[in-house]
Amino acid sequence: MRPSHFTEGMTTPPTSDVDLFADEVVLDPYPVYAELREQGPVVHLRKNDVYALTRYAVIRDALPDWESFSSTSIAFNPMANEALTGTSLASDPPVHTQLRATLTENLSPRALRGLKGRIEAKADVLVAELVEKGSFEAISALARAFPLEVVADLIGFTGHVRDNMLRWGQAAMQVIGPMNQRTAESFPIAGELYEWCSQVKASDLAEGSVGRGIFDAEARGAIPPDTAGHIIHQYLGAGVDTTVAAIGNIVALFASHPDQLDLIRENPSLVPGAFNEVLRFWPPVNAWGRRATKDVDIDGTVIPAGAQIAVLLGAGNRDPRHYENPDAFLVERNPVDHLSFGYGPHGCAGQGLARLEAHAVIEALSRRVKRLVVGLEVRVPSNITRSIEELPILEVIPA
Amino acid sequence: MKIVLDRPRCEGHGLCEEAAPQLMHLDDDGELVLDREEVDEADAALANAAVRVCPVAALRIA
Numbered sequence: 001m002r003p004s005h006f007t008e009g010m011t012t013p014p015t016s017d018v019d020l021f022a023d024e025v026v027l028d029p030y031p032v033y034a035e036l037r038e039q040g041p042v043v044h045l046r047k048n049d050v051y052a053l054t055r056y057a058v059i060r061d062a063l064p065d066w067e068s069f070s071s072t073s074i075a076f077n078p079m080a081n082e083a084l085t086g087t088s089l090a091s092d093p094p095v096h097t098q099l100r101a102t103l104t105e106n107l108s109p110r111a112l113r114g115l116k117g118r119i120e121a122k123a124d125v126l127v128a129e130l131v132e133k134g135s136f137e138a139i140s141a142l143a144r145a146f147p148l149e150v151v152a153d154l155i156g157f158t159g160h161v162r163d164n165m166l167r168w169g170q171a172a173m174q175v176i177g178p179m180n181q182r183t184a185e186s187f188p189i190a191g192e193l194y195e196w197c198s199q200v201k202a203s204d205l206a207e208g209s210v211g212r213g214i215f216d217a218e219a220r221g222a223i224p225p226d227t228a229g230h231i232i233h234q235y236l237g238a239g240v241d242t243t244v245a246a247i248g249n250i251v252a253l254f255a256s257h258p259d260q261l262d263l264i265r266e267n268p269s270l271v272p273g274a275f276n277e278v279l280r281f282w283p284p285v286n287a288w289g290r291r292a293t294k295d296v297d298i299d300g301t302v303i304p305a306g307a308q309i310a311v312l313l314g315a316g317n318r319d320p321r322h323y324e325n326p327d328a329f330l331v332e333r334n335p336v337d338h339l340s341f342g343y344g345p346h347g348c349a350g351q352g353l354a355r356l357e358a359h360a361v362i363e364a365l366s367r368r369v370k371r372l373v374v375g376l377e378v379r380v381p382s383n384i385t386r387s388i389e390e391l392p393i394l395e396v397i398p399a
Numbered sequence: 400m401k402i403v404l405d406r407p408r409c410e411g412h413g414l415c416e417e418a419a420p421q422l423m424h425l426d427d428d429g430e431l432v433l434d435r436e437e438v439d440e441a442d443a444a445l446a447n448a449a450v451r452v453c454p455v456a457a458l459r460i461a
């Protein structure tokens with residue numbers, strides 16, 4: 001395996017028998033990440049046959065370095081990588097540059113500015129209702145309900161598509177994992193989403209929606225023919241499950257850290273920083289793929305050309321070399337450079353929308369809620385998105 | 400030192416403006432305007448903070 005042209009003094013990275021996708025690891029990856037980080041900035045995981053990037057600095061350098069780390073293997077199984085071929089997510093510049101422009105045309109903060117007021121009003125109505133009720137299950141009633149409604153309205157979905165968004169969005173992320181049982185079971189569901197997106201027409205989407213705007217752009221020739229459906233596919237695939245996870249995490253972390261909620265209640269200007277801290281502390285996506293295009297030297301050890309990379313965003317976010325006291329959840333930290341949206345050319349295209357939604361939820365919660373008393377949190381193992389499955393709120397103490 | 404903007408890459412996330420409002424702002428159309436491109440020693444920290452926070456790496460120091 002070892003290429004013969006290694007320069008003198010270069011060594012192979014340390015190895016580990018950790019399985020990144022084992023149930024107990026995906027449920028709570030942070031102890032394992034700490035172990036790998038201590039082994040080195042890059043560790044070869046024999047069981048997954050991947051080279052894991054573990055420390056903040058190496059991850060932040062690797063994400064924008066598409067010449068060394070290609071996006072043609074962002075998934076951990078060949079079938080998913082094949083299915084993603086031709087999307088922005090799985091392309092490298094220069095092709096990526098064009099696809100990205102098309103993708104963000106209707107999703108950039110510029111394009112979304114008109115939505116801010118509506119999103120804030122929606123969050124406030126929903127949170128007010130829940131506070132009034134006094135007890136509720138936070139994942140279905142808030143973490144899922146809110147982004148599903150926002151994205152459905154944004155794209156203009158109606159009818160059975162609305163009902164399928166959650167299942168489809170979950171499956172689209174699940175199949176990014178290695179070819180395990182979770183991935184195998186999710187492929188047919190991800191296929192339903194793909195099928196629907198390849199035959200959706202302008203008239204299937206509500207008038208005045210961003211989805212309709214994407215079709216208008218196609219009709220005008222502003223974006224290439226037959227791309228509208230693919231763009232909608234990416235919005236749904238990348239934008240649902242991640243945002244659901246983030247909002248569930250906001251509720252859970254505020255409930256378990258009432259002192260941190262108090263800080264935001266006293267100082268609403270902490271809202272954006274609090275979201276950054278939620279994302280740093282519990283990233284919706286902890287591990288994401290790349291492929292080494294050549295032998296890559298990382299601090300004197302070599303990743304061989306062609307190797308599958310696992311970029312451990314969640315490990316970098318907890319690196320004590322970069323963040324002081326990294327295992328503490330502190331809303332005043334404002335870690336603006338966290339890794340949870342990626343960084344560089346592929347940096348999350350939907351982060352403007354995610355921020356609008358999350359800021360609106362945090363703002364409404366911190367204005368209306370003093371304490372949340374929670375019951376037992378339920379988690380289900382999942383390949384890529386780490387989220388809470390059930391979070392009963394037993395009692396709300398209103399502000 | 401000079402702040403350089405890769406215009407096509409900029410999507411208007413506005414995090415740079417939050418980091419360094421003295422040096423740049425988003426205009427009414429959400430387009431980034433560099434109010435000062437040439438920055439001196441005194442503003443180096445601000446300029447670096449703005450570059451660092453850009454989520455799509457559209458800013459650099461030359």
Ligand code: HEM
Pocket residue numbers: 063071074088089090100103107234235236238239240242243246283284285288339340341342343345346347348349350351353354
């Ligand atoms: C908190 C919520 C979110 C998180 C944590 C998140 C995370 C990420 C990450 C880590 C990447 C980088 C992938 C890479 O480097 O290869 C990414 C890319 C992307 N995200 Fe998000 N995302 C979120 C919300 C959204 C939303 C709401 C949308 C759209 C409606 C969206 C659409 C996309 C797209 C289209 C890309 C691909 C960009 C490209 O390849 O150029 N995301 N996201």
